[in-house]
Amino acid sequence: MTTKLYSEVWDLDVFFKGGSHSPELNEHLEKVKTQIVALENRIEAFSVPTKVEDAKEVHDLLESITATALNLREASAVIGCFVAANTKDKQALLLQSDVSTIQARFSTVRLKVEQTIAKTEEDVWGALLETKELSQFTFVLNEWRENVQLQLSEAEESLITSLSVDGYQAWGQLYNQLVGDMEIEMTVDSMTKKLSVGQANNLASHPDAAVRKEVFEKLEAAWKEKEDFFASALNHLAGFRLAVYNKRGWDSVLQEPLMRNRMSQETLDAMWGAIQANKQPFIDYLTTKAKMIGAEKMNWYDLNAPITSQTTKMSYQEGAAFILAHFGKFGPELEAFSRQAFEEGWIEAEDRPNKRPGGFCTGMPASQQSRIFMTYSGSMSNVATLAHELGHAFHSYALRPVHYLNRQYAMGVAETASTFAEMIVADAALKSAQTEDEKLALLEDKIKRSATFFMNIHARFLFETRFYEERKEGVVSAARLNELTEEAQKEAYGDALDVVHPHFWASKLHFYITGTPFYNFPYTFGYLFSLSIYAKALTEGEGFEKKYIDLLRDTAVMSVEDLAMKHLGEDITKEDFWAKGVALCVKDVEEFLKIASKER
Numbered sequence: 001m002t003t004k005l006y007s008e009v010w011d012l013d014v015f016f017k018g019g020s021h022s023p024e025l026n027e028h029l030e031k032v033k034t035q036i037v038a039l040e041n042r043i044e045a046f047s048v049p050t051k052v053e054d055a056k057e058v059h060d061l062l063e064s065i066t067a068t069a070l071n072l073r074e075a076s077a078v079i080g081c082f083v084a085a086n087t088k089d090k091q092a093l094l095l096q097s098d099v100s101t102i103q104a105r106f107s108t109v110r111l112k113v114e115q116t117i118a119k120t121e122e123d124v125w126g127a128l129l130e131t132k133e134l135s136q137f138t139f140v141l142n143e144w145r146e147n148v149q150l151q152l153s154e155a156e157e158s159l160i161t162s163l164s165v166d167g168y169q170a171w172g173q174l175y176n177q178l179v180g181d182m183e184i185e186m187t188v189d190s191m192t193k194k195l196s197v198g199q200a201n202n203l204a205s206h207p208d209a210a211v212r213k214e215v216f217e218k219l220e221a222a223w224k225e226k227e228d229f230f231a232s233a234l235n236h237l238a239g240f241r242l243a244v245y246n247k248r249g250w251d252s253v254l255q256e257p258l259m260r261n262r263m264s265q266e267t268l269d270a271m272w273g274a275i276q277a278n279k280q281p282f283i284d285y286l287t288t289k290a291k292m293i294g295a296e297k298m299n300w301y302d303l304n305a306p307i308t309s310q311t312t313k314m315s316y317q318e319g320a321a322f323i324l325a326h327f328g329k330f331g332p333e334l335e336a337f338s339r340q341a342f343e344e345g346w347i348e349a350e351d352r353p354n355k356r357p358g359g360f361c362t363g364m365p366a367s368q369q370s371r372i373f374m375t376y377s378g379s380m381s382n383v384a385t386l387a388h389e390l391g392h393a394f395h396s397y398a399l400r401p402v403h404y405l406n407r408q409y410a411m412g413v414a415e416t417a418s419t420f421a422e423m424i425v426a427d428a429a430l431k432s433a434q435t436e437d438e439k440l441a442l443l444e445d446k447i448k449r450s451a452t453f454f455m456n457i458h459a460r461f462l463f464e465t466r467f468y469e470e471r472k473e474g475v476v477s478a479a480r481l482n483e484l485t486e487e488a489q490k491e492a493y494g495d496a497l498d499v500v501h502p503h504f505w506a507s508k509l510h511f512y513i514t515g516t517p518f519y520n521f522p523y524t525f526g527y528l529f530s531l532s533i534y535a536k537a538l539t540e541g542e543g544f545e546k547k548y549i550d551l552l553r554d555t556a557v558m559s560v561e562d563l564a565m566k567h568l569g570e571d572i573t574k575e576d577f578w579a580k581g582v583a584l585c586v587k588d589v590e591e592f593l594k595i596a597s598k599e600r
C-alpha cells in the first residue's frame with residue numbers, strides 16, 4: 001500500500017504571506033479598523049426600528065457587522081496560530097494585543113446594535129421578523145431581545161460593565177497571578193526541580209505511585225498555604241455576580257449559564273438524575289483499578305495512574321491513515337473533508353520545542369477553512385486528539401452554508417462533533433487492539449473520560465451550586481470551602497474515594513473564570529449528547545451522515561431541547577434519554593471488569 005505523505009507543519013501563508021511580519025496581514029488589520037470606524041459612525045444615526053420598512057436598514061447593518069466580524073475573526077485566528085506554533089514569536093504577541101483592542105471596540109459596536117434592535121415595540125417586532133430580510137434571524141434576534149428584557153436599563157448595565165473591570169474580572173486575574181507565582185519543589189528521576197502548578201499537575205499520571213502521592217500532597221499544602229487569598233478572590237467575585245443577579249431580579253445562580261447554553265433547568269436536572277442513578281458501575285471500576293495498582297481503595301492522587309506500561313505507537317502518517325479509514329466507514333463527507341485537511345496543510349502536528357501545550361481547532365471563516373494545532377508524538381491518545389480536533393473542523397464545515405449570525409453555537413453543543421469523531425476512532429482502536437493488555441488500556445482511556453464527566457464534573461457542579469447558595473448569606477470561609485468540596489467529592493464519587501482533594505476549589509481555574517459562569521455542566525452535557533448521537537449512528541448505519549450534518553447545521557439556531565426533538569426525536573428533559581447515553585459508557589466498564597478479573 002502506498003500512502004501519500006502528509007505534512008506535519010501547517011500552511012498559514014494561504015491566509016497572509018510572511019508569518020507574523022506579513023505586510024498582507026497588516027493591510028488586512030487596517031481594513032478591519034476602517035470597517036469598525038465606519039460602523040461606529042453609522043450607529044450614531046441608528047435608532048430603534050419603528051416600522052416594518054426599517055427591516056432593510058436593520059438587515060444592511062447586520063450584514064456590515066457580519067463582514068467585519070468575519071475579517072476580524074480571520075485575523076485573530078491566524079495570529080492565535082502564530083503564537084501557539086512559536087511561543088517566542090514576539091511580533092505575534094504584539095499583534096495579539098492589537099487584535100484584542102480592536103475586538104473590544106467591535107464588541108461595543110455590536111452590543112449597541114443588539115440593544116437598539118432589541119428595544120423595538122412588540123407589534124413592530126413581530127412584523128420585522130416576518131420580513132424576507134430578517135426572518136432567517138428569528139431565533140438570534142429573539143434571543144437578543146429576551147436578554148435585554150431580562151436585564152436592567154442600558155445605563156445601569158453599562159455602569160455594571162464598567163465597574164466589573166476592577167470589581168469582578170480583576171478577581172479572576174488576581175487568581176491567575178497568585179497561581180502563576182506558585183512553585184512546587186519535586187525530585188523526579190533523581191533531579192530536583194521547581195515546578196509550576198501546570199507542570200506539577202502533569203505528574204498526576206506518573207507511573208511511580210510514590211511520585212503521584214508526593215506531588216499531590218505538596219500541591220495540597222501549597223493550596224492550603226494561600227487558602228485565605230483564594231477564598232477572598234472566590235468570595236468577592238461570587239459576591240459581585242450575586243449582587244448583579246439580585247438587582248436584575250434573578251433568583252437562580254443557574255439562570256445565566258442555562259440561558260447561555262440555551263438549555264432548561266429540567267434538562268439539566270434530568271441529565272444529573274440519570275447520571276446519579278447509574279454511578280455503581282463507575283464505583284466498581286474505581287475499586288477494581290485501585291486493586292490493580294495495589295491500593296485498598298481509590299485515592300484522588302491515583303485517579304490518573306496508568307494501569308499498563310504497554311501502549312501502541314502510530315506514526316503521524318499511520319495515524320492519519322487510521323483516522324481516514326474509520327471516518328470513511330461512518331460517512332463519505334467526513335472522510336473527504338478530513339483528507340482535504342491532511343492534504344492541504346490544515347494541521348500543525350510536529351513535535352518540536354517552543355510550541356504551546358495542548359490542542360485546539362480554530363476557524364478562518366472568511367476563507368472557509370480551519371486550522372488544527374497539536375503536538376503529535378505517536379500515542380493512541382494523540383490519534384484520538386487529532387480525530388477530536390478534526391471533528392471540530394467538520395462542525396465548521398457543516399455550518400458553511402449557514403449565515404454567520406446563525407453559526408454562534410453555545411459551549412454545551414460545541415463538543416458534539418469533536419466527541420463524536422473521537423468516539424469513532426476510540427472504538428476502532430479498541431477493536432484493532434492486539435493484546436488484552438492493550439485493550440484494557442484503551443478501554444480505561446474511555447472509562448476515565450466518562451468518570452471525569454460523571455463524577456469529577458458532577459462534584460464541581462455540586463460544590464459550585466452549594467457554595468453560591470451559602471454565599472448569598474455571607475462570606476464563606478476557606479475551612480467551609482474545604483468542607484463543601486469534600487462533601488461534593490464524596491457524593492459525586494459515590495464514596496469510592498478514600499483520600500479526596502479538599503482544596504480542589506482553590507486549584508481549579510474554572511471557578512474563577514468570570515466570563516463564563518459554571519464552567520462545568522456544559523462539558524458533561526456535550527459528552528452525553530454526543531454519545532447519544534453516536535449511538536443513533538451505530539443503529540442507523542449508512543445514510544446517517546446526512547442527518548448528522550443537518551443536526552450540526554442547526555446547533556446555533558434553536559434550544560438544545562428543540563435540537564434533540566427535531567433531529568433525534570428525543571425528549572431530553574426526561575431522564576430516559578440521558579440514561580441511554582450513560583448505558584453506552586457502562587458497557588465499556590463491564591468489558592473492562594471482565595478482562596481485569598480474568599487477568600489478575
Ligand SMILES: [Zn+2]
Pocket residue numbers: 388392415418
Ligand atoms: Zn474540543
